[in-house]
Structure formats: C-alpha cells, structure tokens
Amino acid sequence: MKIIGTGSALPKKVVTNDMLAEFLDTSDEWIVTRTGIKSRHVITDEHLEDLGAEAVLKALEMSGLQPSDIDFFVCSNVISEYVTPGLSCVIAEKVGLTCPMIDINCACPGFVYALDIVETYYQAGKIKTALIVCAEEPTRMASWQDRGTCILFGDGAGAAVLTAGDNMKGTLLHTEPDVYKIWQLQTLVETPFITKQEQNIPMQLKGREVFRFAVNSGTTQISQLLQDLGIALDEVSWILVHQANQRIIDSIVEYLGVPASKFPVNIADHGNTSSASCPILLDECNRKGMFKPGDIVVFSAFGAGLLSATSVMEW
16 A cells, blocks of 8 residues: 555643753753653643544645545554544544544554554455544553653544555564553542442653663564565665653664664653654644655654564655
C-alpha cells in the first residue's frame, strides 16, 4: 500500500517546563538536559475522540477520498474515557465511517503495527483502501506528582490514509515480554465476589532499562530489516523514530552512523505522545513537503510490552 493522506491534531493547551516547575521539584534545564523536551500539548476541555476525528478528516481531505471510500479502519489507543465501544467506533461515528474497524493497544509502536495489519489485509486481497488513526492521551496515565514520568508526555492524534500500491517494502515486529518496565494498573468495577486486592497505580517507568531497550531495538531492527530488503543504509532518505526522548534518538543516530539531518524531530514541543508520535511527525513532515517520490522512509518505534517495530516504505 502507499500513503496518500496524512493528518494530525493537538490540544490547544501548551505546558512549558517552567509551568511544571511551579509545582514539581524540577526546572527547564533539568528536563531539557534529560529528555530534550521544552513543552507539550495537554488535553484540557478537549475530548480525545474529537482530536482523533480532526486528524482523520485532515488525512481524508489530503487524500481526496471520502469516508465511504475506506475499506478498513484501524485505531491505535492505549487509554481513553471509553472502555467500550472501542475508540474506533466512537471516532467513526463522528466522521461517517461505516467500514470494518478494529482497535489495537500496542503502546508506542502502534502506528507501525497498524501499518503491518493494513498491508497484510491488502496483500490478502481483502481491502483496497485503509485508514489508520493513533489517538493518545498519556498525560492521563502518569502521576503529576512524579517528575520522572509526567514531564515526558503530551497528547495528540495522527492519521494516515493508504491505498493500493507496492510502496510498503517490509515490516519487522519484535517483542521482549517484560510487563514491569512500563506499566499502569487501574481498578475495575467491584462485584460482590471480588476478594483479590486491586490498586490504582499510575504509570511506572524504569528509565534506564527502557532506554537500553529502545536504543538496541531501534538500531538492530532498522539494520536487520534494511539488510533483509537489500536496501543500503545510505539509500534511506528519512528515519522517523518514535519521539520518546531526544537522548534515545541521538544514540540511535550515533550507533547507525547516519546524518542527524535524516532524523526529523518534534519532541521539543510535543513530548512523547505514545503511538500518535510517528503519525504526527509524519504529517508535519509531509505538510512541509519534505518527502519526494522515491524517497525511502523508515519508521521505528518502541514501548510498553516491551514491543518494538520497524517499517520501510517508498514514498
């Protein structure tokens, strides 16, 4: 398949590091040095499904397609106010989609997993067009008393429309199951029969271990997939890495030995938007006209699970 439309949407509230320093034991210098993040967009009175719908409509407008033209809809989301129905149905009702749809929770690599899913359906001859949206509000997962986690996250949504083509060159998915590196627990509705102890625990993050996993998975999988596809690293035009931490991105750049100019970034004013990270970055680059026909574009993402994923496509 090939991408013919992209869209993104961000909350209007911009929270700077100095604003966080008003109630956290932190500073702009402390945050920037460790993460590269200067500010992030945070949901206030918006609803996540509205941001998702906005991103979808922008992507559809760019593609020239109508909701009725879409054969398959994939929504990537970790957490929202809806337990059921899936966020895909909530967004679909807002934009007029009536095609088959599924929801996935693959954490930060969700966009690449979604690309793999729609390409598989296309190769099976079941669809000709697809729509992906990644809508995330990780600022609702972290404790805002924990300076080690809440400073990292921002909210937003990104979308992409795909249609027939042989532009998808390959995808590599990887899992190293390890629940307690990035995790959160929430209690469910009580029943008269529950005897086990349950807790509400905001997101917990083991930074050093996650850093090592992210750098290792990013470098080894990009190299392995390109080798499998017979594409040299210097033939790659752009590498869009999940915007989790600028230090992670810098380490991947260093290990791969690729010019940093091939790694577009927006983490400084977006923070980590989970699975929305890659499609938001994709849309911003696309609307700047950065991608040219024939460009080789690599997506690489990693997150809770621990999951990671890499995809290569020709623009």
